[in-house]
Structures are given as structure tokens and as C-alpha cells.
Amino acid sequence: MTSGRCCLAPPVAAPAADPMWQRGRMHSAPVDVDLALLGGGGAASLVLAALDRHGVRGLRVTVIDPVHRRGQDRTWAFWDRPGGDLDPLLSASWQRVEVVTPAARRVLDLAPLRYAMLRSAAVYERAAAAERRLGVTRMLAAVDSVHDDGERVLVRTAGDAPTVRAGWVLDSRPRPPARPGRTTWLQHFRGWWLAAERPLFDPGRAVLMDFRTPQPARGVSFGYLLPVSDRYALVEYTEFSPTLLTGAGYDAALAGYRDLLGLDSARLTVREVENGVIPMTDAPFDAHPSPRVVRLGTAGGATRPSTGFTFSAMRRQADQVARALAEGRPPVPPPAYPRRHRWMDAVALRALDRGTVGGPEFFARLFERNAPERVLRFLDGTTAPAEELAVMSSTRLRPMVTATVGDVAHRLRDRLRPPRPVPAVPPPVRESMIRPEV
Known part of the structure; x- marks a missing residue:
């Protein structure tokens, strides 16, 4: 595999008139890199692992993020074929899932696909190992501004971190759409990781969508159950709708769904709580806003508007970026969806x-x-x-x-008619909080 350096511009001196250079930090020279990753979450972690997997070596890579991601702060669920690079990292997978309505319960055989669960700690650990092998540097800093002159990208950071001058920038930070959509909803949810005193769950079967939950006046709701073992499972309540619930509203909906499943709360302990908000909109996201800046994840159009599903497209983007760099091409993936x-x-x-x-x-x-x-x-x-x-x-x-x-x-x-202002669309958020036993 080639290093991909042929598609990256060589370092050049910043012009004296560049406004980015006239706002401080004149005393320190910028750090020159071939590739800068802005944001260090799931999208960046997948890119780092893909670069390592495709044998991309010799690139100067830096990750700029105010937080060094570790541990279980989110869970991804997706479908794919067994035998992929993520298999050793999976918490669980199922080839049989249920779709439930008030009228019927359907058991679906997904073969040759499977539904899989991936928790963030394993992804971050693999990315950290890839960082070490690739010689990646990391800056714990927020990004103040990004300036692309077509030859290099100047990334100005907050605090005492140095300015970075990069050949290419991959930006996975949340961004609003390029212009308003005709319809804007949200996928929003809360999940409880439940531990049971005795065997209670069937780890061979997951509930993908259970529509027996009370339906909102405008939108759709469903519950799902993802068992990791016979004593540990994620139970989640999800809505596709224009507005969020209160914290008490999510807890009430989850408690109702838990009771609907026939789970005895007295025999269960809530070990962790997950919350998430993901935009569902037909508004366009600008995945390539300037010659050498590429956006990934939701900011790069990876979220499917009609469902909020993001992980599979985000994973494809990472692989496409790594393949391009390995072949000496610009790291610009095609649109996430046709x-x-x-x-x-x-x-x-x-x-x-x-x-x-x-x-x-x-x-x-x-x-x-x-x-x-x-x-x-x-x-x-x-x-x-x-x-x-x-x-x-x-x-x-x-x-x-x-x-x-x-x-x-x-x-x-x-x-x-004249362009309308872009409405505020909450950035994608998925948080996991450890709840101590009581």
C-alpha cells in the first residue's frame, strides 16, 4: 500500500496578509500535518482504524478534540454480514429479530445479515491502538476556525494549543444543514441497561421494533429489547417526532414499555442510562464545503433522513477515506446515499x-x-x-x-422565494451514564 502522500499538498508558508495569522499566535509556528481529524468520536475512531487496516503509513495525522473519548459513552446498533473487521468488538449479535404491532408479532430471519450491537469502549480502544501504530498526535483542544485556501487548511485552536496547517481536514463535528429542510424531525430516545437477578432474557432473539407503545399525536414511537445475555439487556424507548420529551416523560415511557414486556422492576437494576437525539430531516448537509475540507458522520450526510440510522454509512465513509489515501487519491468519499x-x-x-x-x-x-x-x-x-x-x-x-x-x-x-434561515437542528447526541446500584 502507498502512503497516500502524493495526494496531499506540501507545506507552504502562510501569506503575511492571511487574516487567520493576524489574530494572535504569531509567536509560534503552525504544526504541519498531512491529515487533521476534527472531532474524536465514532467517525474519527472508525477512520483511524480503517487507516491502520488498509496499511496507510507515512502520513502525519493529528486528532483535534477537546475530549479524549474513552469508555462506554454510546452504543451503536446496525446490520451487516458476519465476518467483518468489527466482529471481535461486538457486544452481541442476532440473526432473528422481532417486529411487533398491536395486531401481530413477526419473527424475522435476517440471514445472510445479522443485527449487531457495538459499544463505544471497544471502538475507542481499537482507535487508540491504531493511533500508536500510525504515530498519530492528539490535541486536546476545541477548534476556533478553519480556513481553506485550496492548497492547505489552517485550523486555529482554542487555548494554548498550536495552530495546525493540514493538507486535508476530515471534520466530524456537528453542523447545521446547508439550508432548511421541508420536513425536520428528530429521532430521540432513552434506554436502560437492565441487570436481572436470574435468567430472564433470551440472548438469541432481539426485538427490533415494538409498536405497542402509545403513539404520539404527531410522530411514531416504538420500543426495543437487545439482550446481551440472559441476565443483561438494553431496553429502549424511541420516538420519531418533531419535539423532545422531558426527562420524566422518557422515564414514564420506558417504565410503561418495561411493564408491557412483563419485566418485574423489583427484580431488575438499572445499571446505565442512555439518551440520544439525532436529526431526521430532508435538509441537505454539505459534505465537501471547501476544496480540502471533508465532513463525515451526520455533518457529512451519513444520517438516513427517514430513520435516523447513521452507523453503517459512517463506517462506509471511513473505509472509503482510507482506501483513497492508500491508493494516493484525495480522501473524498461519495455521497452517503444515492x-x-x-x-x-x-x-x-x-x-x-x-x-x-x-x-x-x-x-x-x-x-x-x-x-x-x-x-x-x-x-x-x-x-x-x-x-x-x-x-x-x-x-x-x-x-x-x-x-x-x-x-x-x-x-x-x-x-x-428567498432563502429562509436554517432552523436550529439539535446536533446528534448519544450519551451513556453509569447509574450506581441502589
């Missing part, structure tokens, strides 16, 4: 938001009328057009046609 998928997501979001389709019915019909593997690959954005036609035809025709016409009309109005 344009036709983004359009289908916009239509589905509009139909759900306007209430022309019900959320439980919409998702239940997808799984009832298609092979589970096809639905999961569709949600990941990896299906062919013929498969997508089959998936979309399993939804109710009239509501989707109505949503399509409304989406087209909305797009035409947007072209004819």
Missing part, C-alpha cells in the same frame, strides 16, 4: 409528518411484504433501483402519491 434515496426519504418523511400514513403501519408493511434482508439493505442505501421499486410498492399508493405531489410543489416554492 440522490434517489434522499428523494424517497423526503417523501416518506412528509407522509409521516402530515399524517397521511401511520408510522407503525408504514414500517410493518415494509417487513410484511419484503424479505427482511431487502428492507435492511434499503434502509442502508445499498439496494438497486428494481429492489427499491419493490420496497416502495409495498406502501399504500394514494398517501405516497399525495406526499410526492406535495414535495414537488414545496420544492418549486422554495426555488421561487
Whole structure:
């Protein structure tokens, strides 16, 4: 494998008139690197591991983040084929999952795929090992500004950290969309890691979506159950809707779902609590805002608008970046999802938001009328057009046609009127808090 240095610009002296240089730190020379990663969370950790896996050597790489990520601060759940590089890191995986509605319980065989759980500690540990092998430097600092002149990128940091001059910047920090969307929802959730006194869970089967939860007036809710062992499981309540709940609201919804599952709270201990907010919007995210700055993760369009799923696309981006650098190409991944998928997501979001389709019915019909593997690959954005036609035809025709016409009309109005300000979209957050036993 080549080092990838051929696609990176050589260090150049900063011009004296550069405004970035006239705002202090004139006394210290900038640190020159080939690649700077802004943000050190999941996206950056996956990139570091991919660089190591693809044999990228000889690059000067730095990670700039105010926090050195360690431990269990989040959990990712995704589907893929067994045998990948993440297998040794998984906390659990399932080839059989349940989709539950008030009317039916479906057990789905996902083969040749599987549903997998990955906790952050293993990802951060692997990234730290990759850092050591790659000779990566790390700056514990926030980023003040980023200036791309087309040849190098000047990254100005806060505090006493030096300025960085990079050939390329990969930026995974949360960013608002480039312009307003026609529909903006949120995937928001709270989960409890439950420890049982005796065997209680079936580790061979997970609940992917359980729509028996009370449905919000505008949106869709569901619960799910991911057992790691017969005595330890993640139980979570999730909503796709425009507004967040209060803390008490999430706890009440979770307690209700726990009772719905028939779990005796007296025999359970809440060991950890997870909270998350992820944007679901058809607003575009600018993944390549300047010649040598590339955004990854949600900021780079990796979040699927109609579901909030992000991990699989984020993982693809990391692999594409590493392959490009290994082959001496610019580290610019293709769009996370095909344009036709983004359009289908916009239509589905509009139909759900306007209430022309019900959320439980919409998702239940997808799984009832298609092979589970096809639905999961569709949600990941990896299906062919013929498969997508089959998936979309399993939804109710009239509501989707109505949503399509409304989406087209909305797009035409947007072209004819002045740009609107971008509304505040909460950045993606997923936090895990250890709750001591009481």
C-alpha cells in the first residue's frame, strides 16, 4: 500500500496578509500535518482504524478534540454480514429479530445479515491502538476556525494549543444543514441497561421494533429489547417526532414499555442510562464545503433522513477515506446515499409528518411484504433501483402519491422565494451514564 502522500499538498508558508495569522499566535509556528481529524468520536475512531487496516503509513495525522473519548459513552446498533473487521468488538449479535404491532408479532430471519450491537469502549480502544501504530498526535483542544485556501487548511485552536496547517481536514463535528429542510424531525430516545437477578432474557432473539407503545399525536414511537445475555439487556424507548420529551416523560415511557414486556422492576437494576437525539430531516448537509475540507458522520450526510440510522454509512465513509489515501487519491468519499434515496426519504418523511400514513403501519408493511434482508439493505442505501421499486410498492399508493405531489410543489416554492434561515437542528447526541446500584 502507498502512503497516500502524493495526494496531499506540501507545506507552504502562510501569506503575511492571511487574516487567520493576524489574530494572535504569531509567536509560534503552525504544526504541519498531512491529515487533521476534527472531532474524536465514532467517525474519527472508525477512520483511524480503517487507516491502520488498509496499511496507510507515512502520513502525519493529528486528532483535534477537546475530549479524549474513552469508555462506554454510546452504543451503536446496525446490520451487516458476519465476518467483518468489527466482529471481535461486538457486544452481541442476532440473526432473528422481532417486529411487533398491536395486531401481530413477526419473527424475522435476517440471514445472510445479522443485527449487531457495538459499544463505544471497544471502538475507542481499537482507535487508540491504531493511533500508536500510525504515530498519530492528539490535541486536546476545541477548534476556533478553519480556513481553506485550496492548497492547505489552517485550523486555529482554542487555548494554548498550536495552530495546525493540514493538507486535508476530515471534520466530524456537528453542523447545521446547508439550508432548511421541508420536513425536520428528530429521532430521540432513552434506554436502560437492565441487570436481572436470574435468567430472564433470551440472548438469541432481539426485538427490533415494538409498536405497542402509545403513539404520539404527531410522530411514531416504538420500543426495543437487545439482550446481551440472559441476565443483561438494553431496553429502549424511541420516538420519531418533531419535539423532545422531558426527562420524566422518557422515564414514564420506558417504565410503561418495561411493564408491557412483563419485566418485574423489583427484580431488575438499572445499571446505565442512555439518551440520544439525532436529526431526521430532508435538509441537505454539505459534505465537501471547501476544496480540502471533508465532513463525515451526520455533518457529512451519513444520517438516513427517514430513520435516523447513521452507523453503517459512517463506517462506509471511513473505509472509503482510507482506501483513497492508500491508493494516493484525495480522501473524498461519495455521497452517503444515492440522490434517489434522499428523494424517497423526503417523501416518506412528509407522509409521516402530515399524517397521511401511520408510522407503525408504514414500517410493518415494509417487513410484511419484503424479505427482511431487502428492507435492511434499503434502509442502508445499498439496494438497486428494481429492489427499491419493490420496497416502495409495498406502501399504500394514494398517501405516497399525495406526499410526492406535495414535495414537488414545496420544492418549486422554495426555488421561487428567498432563502429562509436554517432552523436550529439539535446536533446528534448519544450519551451513556453509569447509574450506581441502589
